[in-house]
Amino acid sequence: MSKKREKKYIVVADFKxxxxxxxxxxxxxxxxxxxxxxxxxxxxxxxxxxIKNKMKKVLIKEQD
Incomplete structure (x- = not known):
């Protein structure tokens, strides 16, 4: 059985x-x-x- 790879994300815009x-x-x-x-x-x-967040912009994206 192969272990499902956990997705990793990178921040593309500063946010709190x-x-x-x-x-x-x-x-x-x-x-x-x-x-x-x-x-x-x-x-x-x-x-x-x-963009469906308080800042109305993409804040993270999936890392390759």
């Missing part, structure tokens, strides 16, 4: 994550941060990867 203790992510950071207490849900990732 209101659902991760107001942690500030800077363009180029990995998302989520390594020691984050709150693992993001699929819905949260979809929100940040689209």
């Amino acid at each position: 994550d209101l659902k991760d203790g107001n942690h500030v992510y800077i363009k180029g950071d990995k998302y989520p941060r390594e020691n984050s207490e709150n693992k993001p849900t699929a819905a949260r990732i979809k929100e940040l990867a689209s």
